[in-house]
Amino acid sequence: MYKLKIQKTFAVFLFSISLFSVNASWAIDPKTAAVAMPDKYSAEVAAQILQQGGNAVDAAVASAFVLAVTYPEAGNLGGGGFMTLYAPTLQTYEADTLAVHFLDYREKAPLAATQDMYLDNNKQVIPYKSLVGYQASGVPGTVMGFWQAHQRFGSLSWQQLLQPAIKLAKQGFKVSPQIASRAKWFQEWIANKSPTPLNFKDYFSSLKTGKVFKQPELAQTLTRIANLGAKDFYQGQTAKLLVKQMQKHDGLITLEDLAKYQAVWREPVVGMWKGRTVVSAPPPSSGGIAIVQLLKMKEQLADKLNQALLQGKKAGLSEQTIKTHFYAELEKRVYADRAHYLGDSDFIDVPIKQLISDSYLATRIKTVLFDEISESETMKPGKIESPETTHFSIVDGHGNAVSNTYTLNMPFGSGVVIEGAGFLMNDEMDDFSTKPGVANVFGVVGGTANAIAPEKRMLSSMSPTIVLKDDEVEMVVGTPGGSTIITSVFQTIVNVVEEGMTAQQAVDAPRVHHQLLPKDQIAYNPELPGLVKEELEVMGYTLKKNDYMGDVQLILKTQSGWQAASDNRGEGVSKVFEVKD
Template structure:
């Protein structure tokens, strides 16, 4: 046997062993992973292992989250990133709560009508599919801020594992193989991307091949040595700015130098005696979830039965009303000082909305009012709990799968296409789901509205479980249904994550069902209320951790909808 053949055989074997191991620890199905000292549940079993190793080495939940996030920038390129942004929610065992906002910002040269032609129409989808769609990345700044506030391990120790993964390579899974192959036309469009995602001869990486990312390793090494300055200044910043200038982009060295992550007070609520701690604007997730839970608290959901037609009808009507408020009122708090957050999350507002719900018929969604902005499904979420019971819920994204599909020449990482989350056509709202309300219009240095909903649920001031999901516009509803499954239906964290889900977002006026999730009889009865259904293969991909307050046993669930996911416990 030739050496090259032996190397390939060993690589394939390593991939098989990894996948087999992940299936043991990832709680695919309905049995949660269990441990006493820590759990990381993410869409990448590789990254979960990195996070758990940090816990083994004495790090806390924030340390593990930082290491996991950097590892996912290597192992989960569809959404793990240093070229995007997101949100982190923290709840300490001592009752401390806080959040970190590292959502991307519009470049200084951005303008309200930058994507419109002379007829006021968006030109060739350039707000999603061009270098003009790239917002100023926030991930590295956000992770550094969280580390400065709450981390305990040296920064270098948290970034070093990602450097090693990028330099030495990871075995290509079937999921990565299929995903890379499905985007061949994108890689061909951008030579800097083709160098990363295709072999030198232009062929695809095969399952078991070792995929190395040397330019990304160098970028991560600069971040390891210099912190956020290794990204927003110096060599990496110059590579970003030069790539932008050479290809018609807007981001400059000034944009990068001015970017700052922000620590914000969380959105909080109370549902049946449980405390809800979630992300504030520019995430719409926390406000919208608390509003929906407040509406639903007035119904006997457990008595209706999980996913009965009556139950799904009530959920739909709560979703419809909260998503309408989301579209009308929420945006970047630094540009919208008059957002009525207190009213939207109040029990009184929920009671008013609850009173407008019929138990027997669907409401109408009026496009003359407001609708829901488009967001991609390709976000990623992970949850962490450490031995002391501290919890982190973190969601971050590039927007589309692989973001803009543009890799920075010489830097090895993908850029986001988050500018598409702004309302690109001011004043235009229709039944297709376009919205033009003022709160989320483009402004220089403004953060675009998001549906990301990292959430932690506590009882008597002690964190109980953390959850969240990718899924763009479906994220809030996925996270909310996971919460309901635990509190109202008594499911363990893995059962709560695996259970079939639905989604309604005000406009377009239809309910999305998972294809094999709801019985035909239930569907028929649900439709008799006046609802319209569209089927999809899956909704979201939740990741959660749970701590039993009596025994201290930790449980983790990684959604089987994420093929390479894993909940790793020790």
């Protein structure tokens, strides 16, 4: 737990009294809750749980297990992720503090993992070995993560929260065109990439648009987890099924790996920006540090950016061209720092406070260019003195908020389904630096700080974020998207605060992305105006239209009330509704 000091006010005192009030009229007054979810099934279940009296964590638990059924390319039992939590009413309330929390349930490297396990005899990376098949998986953290969150903050019973997922696994759900298309693509993509035959087709070839898809083995697994808790997954029948299949195909995960796994409560990254408190993910995520760096550097350069916009207008350049180039300049510096400094803080000393300090960032912006491109080859980390994931956002009727991002890494993970248990395994080992200086599947280069080691958590870009204003939730935001997660969350926050957009406008707006390498390449989605593309190409950029750049789920508090928005790039559903105590 990280306690954020705030000023004692009469309003806070009244609020603390109201939490324990037995006034009958207060008890029946409806409150407002909001959810922004990646599919309609999780949205329905999250809303139901909140309307039944559950809190934000209850809704997160129920919807996460539903997504393991209805969103199998990313929702999961066999993966891991991060949860950022603002919970003023889910703990003993102290009038002079508000509590923010962060739960790291990221996967860990198995005990048998070695630094060079994906290299051949010539120390070259073996293609796809860290992405496909039985040696691509880290020890899963999802079940333990939601179990520990529920044990600390849940109010409804664990068994009750898993019932919707069990029902959907047994009775089936109607397959969307998007899931069917991704499953078909993945089946073809993995066909020739594993020397050991994979069983993905046996389980998921029947994902056809409009058809009802049932998962009886997964229903049995979910029932065991509902009855026995996390113990089943890490020490019980499910653990034995997982390890049996790993041993059969030279996988690395053992019963000892599973029994030793624990999620970790960490201090979130907390940064001040424009009178707001930005709360986000610490290492092993790079997201929180990067987002705070981007926001603060943008603020420090605000006057110079305004000058550049004015000069550009006189020269006939579009505002969007100048801002896109400016974002690229900032992002180069952030990704250089990411590659050098960031990894699992249980294994290396990550200088979080220095990396997000105003003084450090003031040195980073000195070389930002407004009229030309900084050289990627010379972009070094600053000197410090002594794509498949899914996200959901939830706010309950008392203002507690959950921002949760979890993943299998690639769509459908490693292509391995645990036989007899019915769930997919992750391929998160690719998020380590398989070889320092060599890019992973998302094109992100890593360094020795993120080298493979037993029980180490791999670096991530997942960035579940909560923005507080006047000591209350203003935004709950996050997205999938691999390395574009960081820049998507950053631009969404800026769209709201500086561009004055509504929640829906903020998540639907065009986004741009630059990550140091490939050199001078700006990715965009959905489209940029023709003139903007021409101007960026004249500056020296190459442009790439990404088919997919995130699926932002945003909840926003405005003067007129809550707004919830799901990105039009995905198939998400968002709702604002009344709940009663």
